[in-house]
Amino acid sequence: MAGILNKLRNLDAYPKINEDFYSRTLSGGVITLVSSVVMFLLFFSELRLYLHTVTETKLIVDTSRGETLRINFDITFPALACSILSVDAMDISGELHLDVKHDIIKRRLDSHGNTIEARQEGIGATKIEKPLQKHGGRLEHNETYCGSCYGAQAEEHDCCNSCEDVREAYRKKGWGVTNPDLIDQCKREGFLQRVKDEEGEGCNIYGFLEVNKVAGNFHFAPGKSFHQAGVHVHDLLAFQKDSFNISHKINRLTFGDYFPGVVNPLDKVQWSQDTPNAMYQYFIKVVPTVYTDISGHTIQSNQFSVTEHVKTSEAGQLQSLPGVFFFYDLSPIKVTFTEEHISFLHFLTNVCAIVGGVFTVSGIIDAFIYHGQKAIKKKMEIGKFS
Numbered sequence: 238m239a240g241i242l243n244k245l246r247n248l249d250a251y252p253k254i255n256e257d258f259y260s261r262t263l264s265g266g267v268i269t270l271v272s273s274v275v276m277f278l279l280f281f282s283e284l285r286l287y288l289h290t291v292t293e294t295k296l297i298v299d300t301s302r303g304e305t306l307r308i309n310f311d312i313t314f315p316a317l318a319c320s321i322l323s324v325d326a327m328d329i330s331g332e333l334h335l336d337v338k339h340d341i342i343k344r345r346l347d348s349h350g351n352t353i354e355a356r357q358e359g360i361g362a363t364k365i366e367k368p369l370q371k372h373g374g375r376l377e378h379n380e381t382y383c384g385s386c387y388g389a390q391a392e393e394h395d396c397c398n399s400c401e402d403v404r405e406a407y408r409k410k411g412w413g414v415t416n417p418d419l420i421d422q423c424k425r426e427g428f429l430q431r432v433k434d435e436e437g438e439g440c441n442i443y444g445f446l447e448v449n450k451v452a453g454n455f456h457f458a459p460g461k462s463f464h465q466a467g468v469h470v471h472d473l474l475a476f477q478k479d480s481f482n483i484s485h486k487i488n489r490l491t492f493g494d495y496f497p498g499v500v501n502p503l504d505k506v507q508w509s510q511d512t513p514n515a516m517y518q519y520f521i522k523v524v525p526t527v528y529t530d531i532s533g534h535t536i537q538s539n540q541f542s543v544t545e546h547v548k549t550s551e552a553g554q555l556q557s558l559p560g561v562f563f564f565y566d567l568s569p570i571k572v573t574f575t576e577e578h579i580s581f582l583h584f585l586t587n588v589c590a591i592v593g594g595v596f597t598v599s600g601i602i603d604a605f606i607y608h609g610q611k612a613i614k615k616k617m618e619i620g621k622f623s
Contacts, residue, residue: 264606272599279591287584290531290576292498299525299571304450306523306539311443311489312457312561315350316482316510318435319343319442321459326446328453334446335408335462341444348437384422397422408461443488452567457485458560480513481559492521492565493538496528498574502543512549516557520544521565524572531576540572541565 324341326334345353383396389406397403400423407414417423446455459481486507521543528536548557
């Protein structure tokens, strides 16, 4: 038994020195104090890192199919009235969403940017007591109203009972309304008068679009849109104007839900138009993103980068459709963010490295100073130090 204990004693890598042989110095005390402070600061930093989550980032190929893309927007047009502003969306699969109204809210703004709570009395009120019937006569008592579509009806029995119905029928036919005052419904509702009354107003439009997860575009432009011979067209003749100010401020634009750390480069971006007409284009690259928090909750969202381009033209020379266009394409690479805690073994390893590393380095510095002082002192004693 004694032999085994002696063998274990011989394996001791930390031989002890009698306290009588210790030599304590001032420099050693200073180094000990400094190294202790450094050790404490490094340990506190490592503990803080251990208690907090870290986010691991990975890039993978996006193999998802058949999903939809939610586009949230909040845009202010300080010089474009809500009555003439429309929203359209289309993609490369051929799906069209023209003059989108659902899930979108428009707020009229005055010239100072303040919200107009209610429309002025009288706008949109009936100006002709007896509307024009489809058969050509005026509406009589005990007769059901059926307004004419002016040749744009899809079927014989179709009725257009409002100016909006007529404009929609014209849109489906690919026609433009040249003079709303020639249409009984528009004249009765005061369509042109409403446009004139809103002259100088702005519009704040916000909401969301649900589109296919393929490349496409959505845009904000004046006039009702329709397709004619495969070309996207907006009917601007009805407004009897030759210039449109599309100055705008993007309060918020996101592709998907918010997640921690996301940066949306178009938030708070604004642009002022200095020519009679302009077409402002944003080219967006959407990067699918998955964020998983420490509790395992997953957020499917997107990040994006953007470049900009503007086309201008003079009044009466519309070379391109005035409006704000967002062209987006999707990246084939998906980014995943995963919140994780550092493992306890990793934390313990780093603490040991901190303690051992600081102790070793401070020991080397102390030995260098101690032996340097001894050498200098010895030379001074023999008179060789100069």
